[in-house]
Amino acid sequence: MNWDQLEKKLIAAARKHPPRDDVPYAFEQRVMAHLRSPRRSDDLAWWGRGLWLGAGACTAIALLTSVWSFTPEDDAGSTASFSHGVEQTLFASADDSENAW
Amino acid sequence: MERTDAELIAEVLRGDVASFEPLVARHSPRVFATVRRHSRRESEVEDIVQEIWSKAFQKLPGFRGEAPFEHWLMRMAVRTCYDFLREHQRNREANFTDLSQPEEEWLEHFVASPDNASEDTEAARALVDRLLEQLSPASRMVITLLEIEDRSVKEIAELTGWSVPLVKVRAFRARAEMRKCLQRMARDKYL
Numbered sequence: 001m002n003w004d005q006l007e008k009k010l011i012a013a014a015r016k017h018p019p020r021d022d023v024p025y026a027f028e029q030r031v032m033a034h035l036r037s038p039r040r041s042d043d044l045a046w047w048g049r050g051l052w053l054g055a056g057a058c059t060a061i062a063l064l065t066s067v068w069s070f071t072p073e074d075d076a077g078s079t080a081s082f083s084h085g086v087e088q089t090l091f092a093s094a095d096d097s098e099n100a101w
Numbered sequence: 102m103e104r105t106d107a108e109l110i111a112e113v114l115r116g117d118v119a120s121f122e123p124l125v126a127r128h129s130p131r132v133f134a135t136v137r138r139h140s141r142r143e144s145e146v147e148d149i150v151q152e153i154w155s156k157a158f159q160k161l162p163g164f165r166g167e168a169p170f171e172h173w174l175m176r177m178a179v180r181t182c183y184d185f186l187r188e189h190q191r192n193r194e195a196n197f198t199d200l201s202q203p204e205e206e207w208l209e210h211f212v213a214s215p216d217n218a219s220e221d222t223e224a225a226r227a228l229v230d231r232l233l234e235q236l237s238p239a240s241r242m243v244i245t246l247l248e249i250e251d252r253s254v255k256e257i258a259e260l261t262g263w264s265v266p267l268v269k270v271r272a273f274r275a276r277a278e279m280r281k282c283l284q285r286m287a288r289d290k291y292l
Contacts, residue, residue, distance in 0.1 A: 001287055003280060005215050010232060013225035014249045019137035021130040024147060028125040031154045035118065 106170040113161060121161075125154055128171060132178050139182035139245060141234060145189075153181045179242075179260045186238035200286075204228050208287075235282040240275035247272055 112120035203224035
């Protein structure tokens, strides 16, 4: 088949049939009514978009927190030493008073 | 006396929304023709044109008046059509197997006698529509502007907002895609 010729024929067919330019009755009034109508749907769209953004941010934070909580700590003894430190600090005065007696 | 586009635009920008209506009435035929050229079906046309006018109204403060209003509007129309084509991409792998009887007859006539197949028939036009529907949005846009409307690469770049090299690349790809579609059509029917 002669592809070039087929292409040319079909393109020529499209050129010979230009699109219609008729406008529906009172179309300009429809456009004006649309422009003058209150943008309630737009407000809702903004609100919805904000909610989706908030939901996305919350999900991201939840995921990060989960990952962080399941990550094994490199310095496993740090928690123990921290609690030990707190204990020592809290009971330091008691220990001192025992020694004083 | 009829007010010019520039006068109407100035009044709209001063807050007289009603002055936008004559602009819509004056330029809608051209907008409708452009949208009909690029859209897939008539049922979409009114919605696309309404969207174009909404955008035009919203972006009117950005119209600097360096080029005629109609050119500015046509750029908006073409870009809105392209966005619409991209948003409503349907399954383009369809329909060559269900050509209508006149379309099949036209193709058979072309295969038998390429020189005598008339392009001035409804069947040929329907085949072009079917072919365009198979193309990607970018290819369809380029083929329509470059081949059917016979515009230059520079004009297409201005209308679409693409760079000149990008238009050339897309034109090259579009021609290849169109050839592939034609071959598929022929393979389905004649091989």
